[in-house]
Amino acid sequence: MLALAGFLRWVFVVPPLARQYMAGDTTTRAAVDAAWLAQHQLGGALLGEHLGQTLAIAWSTTISVIILRRRLLPAAVGMLGLVASAIYLLNQGDILTTAIPGVPAWESAGFLGSTLWWSMDRHPRLRAPAPASTQPTPQNRLCPAASRCRAAGLPVQP
Template sequence: MTFDWPDILRAPADVVLPRVAAGGASLVWTWFAVAWTYAVLAVPILLLPAALARRGDPALRVATYLGAASVLLALIGFLRWVFVAPALADSYMNGDEGTRAAVAAAWTAQHQYGGALLGEHLGQLLAIGWSVTVSIIILRSHLMPAWAGWLGLLASAVYLTNQGDILATAISGFPVWDVGGLLGSYLWALWLIALGVLLLRRANSNAH
């Protein structure tokens, strides 16, 4: 919110880099906190097979690897704003016209590779693959209420529409649903919270 995220992801270098420079150390620390807070998601992903008592489920095992990989890729995408963006912003703000043009090209290259490709495209697809698999397991195993499985599938489907916005950065004219990413991410987060609550209730029930 302090950096106009996620809309600023699609802004050009001459908009983004001055904003990064103006944000200073507080913005860098904000991104650092966002990155490592998101990285904590790897813990419940890795522990989910044990929590569901399905360590031997091959589908869930593969999905767990995919989910953990998605967190790693997202972490790389977030940490670009800590280790890459500030240095480019400094060079851009202190350089002449030729330097700014070179820095803008460097910004675009790393932004498309580390952000659009790794963090957004691959990171989100792997996360969606994990959530779809978990949702199907919920529906088939009846370990949790069926609505949890259906909510996971719905959140995954809506979140998948954000790929249009990502692909549009490489393919001109690719169809984009502007609210897909925001709505999908909120639904996905809501599903994660619901999943956590259900797991806690299941653990308490088993304890008694």
């Protein structure tokens, strides 16, 4: 939701600023420059990127911990999720440098963290096995022909 708010500035804030800049004199252009920087830092860097990504990191960390505690998926998925979240957290330095010069930043961290998290879902060994109840067997398959089903001892379709 925060990322959406950051993106919507391109629809509602940037076009009027661009029109004012193009139609304005030197003083107006200087004022629009300042307004652009303020809205970009607030809407883009703070809301869209920093807070939006921080919440995404909190979500992926929570999901990873749930995976590890409840053993819903192989433990490697939860561990790799925690690693990806930590790497993605390192990307916050790249965002913070727009407001605080000198903050250490690792430019590839966001790409690496999100790619690692995404690729875990694509790896066949890291996928959860299908629940036994969804695999068709005589015990869990409903039979549409009542007389033959009862004779075979299968559940009858209502």
